Amino acid sequence: MTSYEDELVQLSKKGDLESFNQLVEKYQVQVYNLTFRMLGTPQDAEDVTQEAFILAWKAIRSFRGDNFRAWIFRIASNACTDLLRSKKGHKAESMDDIFPESNPLPSSAESPEDCALREELSQLISRNLLFLSEEQRLVITLADLQGLSYEEIAQSANISIGTVKSRLSRGRANLRDLLLKQMELLPPEFRLNK
Amino acid sequence: MFGRQRSVCHRIKGQFSLYLDDRLNPIERDTVRYHTEVCDDCRRDLESLESTVRLLHRMPVAFSPRYFTLVEAPRRQARIPFDIPRLRMATATAVIVLAVMLAGDLTGFLHTEAGSATGIANNGELAIAAPPETGVITPAITPTDTTTVEGILIEAPKADGPSSAIPESTGIASLQTPDGAGNEGASATDRNEAPQSMFAQPVQELTHEKAYPWLRPIEITFAALVFILGGLNLLVRRRKWHPLS
Numbered sequence: 001m002t003s004y005e006d007e008l009v010q011l012s013k014k015g016d017l018e019s020f021n022q023l024v025e026k027y028q029v030q031v032y033n034l035t036f037r038m039l040g041t042p043q044d045a046e047d048v049t050q051e052a053f054i055l056a057w058k059a060i061r062s063f064r065g066d067n068f069r070a071w072i073f074r075i076a077s078n079a080c081t082d083l084l085r086s087k088k089g090h091k092a093e094s095m096d097d098i099f100p101e102s103n104p105l106p107s108s109a110e111s112p113e114d115c116a117l118r119e120e121l122s123q124l125i126s127r128n129l130l131f132l133s134e135e136q137r138l139v140i141t142l143a144d145l146q147g148l149s150y151e152e153i154a155q156s157a158n159i160s161i162g163t164v165k166s167r168l169s170r171g172r173a174n175l176r177d178l179l180l181k182q183m184e185l186l187p188p189e190f191r192l193n194k
Numbered sequence: 195m196f197g198r199q200r201s202v203c204h205r206i207k208g209q210f211s212l213y214l215d216d217r218l219n220p221i222e223r224d225t226v227r228y229h230t231e232v233c234d235d236c237r238r239d240l241e242s243l244e245s246t247v248r249l250l251h252r253m254p255v256a257f258s259p260r261y262f263t264l265v266e267a268p269r270r271q272a273r274i275p276f277d278i279p280r281l282r283m284a285t286a287t288a289v290i291v292l293a294v295m296l297a298g299d300l301t302g303f304l305h306t307e308a309g310s311a312t313g314i315a316n317n318g319e320l321a322i323a324a325p326p327e328t329g330v331i332t333p334a335i336t337p338t339d340t341t342t343v344e345g346i347l348i349e350a351p352k353a354d355g356p357s358s359a360i361p362e363s364t365g366i367a368s369l370q371t372p373d374g375a376g377n378e379g380a381s382a383t384d385r386n387e388a389p390q391s392m393f394a395q396p397v398q399e400l401t402h403e404k405a406y407p408w409l410r411p412i413e414i415t416f417a418a419l420v421f422i423l424g425g426l427n428l429l430v431r432r433r434k435w436h437p438l439s
Contacts, residue, residue: 021263032258046258053262058269122254143215144250150217169211176246186249 009068012060020060024053027069030146031076037141038080040130048083052076070148070155077138077156084134117187124185128178136171143168202229203236210243278430285423292416295409305405 005026011019031052036045052075065071129137138157142148143164148156153164179186206229212218213226230237298304 015267017264017267024263025261028262029255029257032262033256036256036258042256042258045256046260049258050262053264054268057264057267118252118254121249121252125249125253140250144247145253150215165212165217168215169208172211172243172246173207175250176242179246179249180242 005068006066009060009063012057013063017057020057023068023072027072028053030069031072034073034076034141034146035080037126037129037145038077038134038137039083040126044083048076048079052079055079065155067152067155070152073142073146073148073152073156074158080138081134120185121187124182125175125179128175128182131178132171132174136167136174139164139167140171140175144172203233206230206233206236207239210240213240214244214247281423281427281430285420285427288416288419288423292413292420295413295416299405299409299413304409 005023008019008023012023028049032045032049035048035052036042039045039048052072056072056075059075063071129140132140135157139153142153142156143150150161150164153159153168154161157164159167206226209218209222209226213223216223218226226240230240295304
């Protein structure tokens with residue numbers, strides 16, 4: 001945590017909403033990405049992201065760590081778990097309900113075809129991520145999509161580093177097996193050889 | 195031989211994820227590298243896993259159409275000035291102390307012998323010492339004493355004459371000073387009864403032990419403390435749910 005971020009946290013603890021909102025602005029995209037990958041629908045992801053920041057504001061005085069990002073991810077992942085548990089048994093009616101749009105921003109150097117391909121690939125992976133267990137999905141999302149270190153993942157998911165390693169290893173292998181079944185949908189350069 | 199090879203491959207494959215993240219020590223890394231050079235099956239496995247991780251890294255960032263900044267500060271949790279383990283410890287300590295005191299009180303461990311001749315027994319009855327061998331009744335109340343028994347004012351009789359504020363009909367023994375000023379001292383409901391037998395029963399009852407005077411207030415204080423701490427525990431437990439828990 002940078003000294004500026006630490007200062008924002010200290011001010012937020014004293015009740016400065018403006019400082020807290022600066023932290024929200026800094027992490028809202030990452031938190032939204034986490035909830036979106038975990039839940040699969042933009043609406044749920046938005047609700048849970050907002051809920052996570054509200055909970056963080058209410059509980060920030062109890063924040064004692066030195067990694068605000070890991071802390072906010074932990075709040076968000078727990079909120080996701082709660083929602084998924086409450087929704088257990090209420091599966092989406094069709095796959096079209098999941099990932100209707102993820103709003104990727106096309107880069108200027110990218111052709112429309114590439115952009116469409118990337119979007120298609122994203123949806124394919126996101127869809128398969130949902131077939132993994134919540135624990136494996138969380139660890140993969142934090143490691144491979146958010147770029148957190150093993151130590152940060154352990155803090156965010158409240159598990160040991162050994163558990164992070166085993167969940168990541170099994171999760172990646174399971175995802176690979178799922179993608180292998182839909183090899184024809186993958187771009188040629190990513191065709192998985194097995 | 196094939197079984198041993200399979201177990202080696204299984205162990206190596208379990209390290210692929212760490213190998214890709216560069217989390218293996220040099221010896222383990224070299225072992226994986228060497229094995230994948232000689233084992234086609236493991237090499238294909240590693241390549242497919244590597245492709246999967248590359249795909250994940252290529253995943254685009256999802257942007258939300260809205261901002262999540264807070265316009266108005268939501269009400270914060272009330273700050274609890276103590277943490278839950280300490281509260282539990284305090285409650286448990288209070289319960290144990292209260293239990294020890296109650297047990298000591300009920301078993302007489304925390305009682306004193308002083309109650310036998312102090313005038314008032316534990317149950318509020320008048321304490322009277324056993325009559326002396328001469329048959330003269332020795333009252334427990336001095337001539338200047340005044341006390342209340344069962345709501346009736348008892349005034350010690352003056353030395354110059356037998357008198358008692360207790361009517362005979364109450365059934366409570368009237369008292370007399372030891373100077374023998376009146377023969378009617380120690381009058382009871384039935385004057386014809388022998389003094390010895392009249393006092394035998396009350397003396398036996400009233401000479402039992404008496405609780406220390408400080409015991410009851412402390413017991414009550416600790417009972418109140420247990421009640422308050424128990425309530426706080428329940429309150430905290432209700433508010434305990436938290437996304438961090």
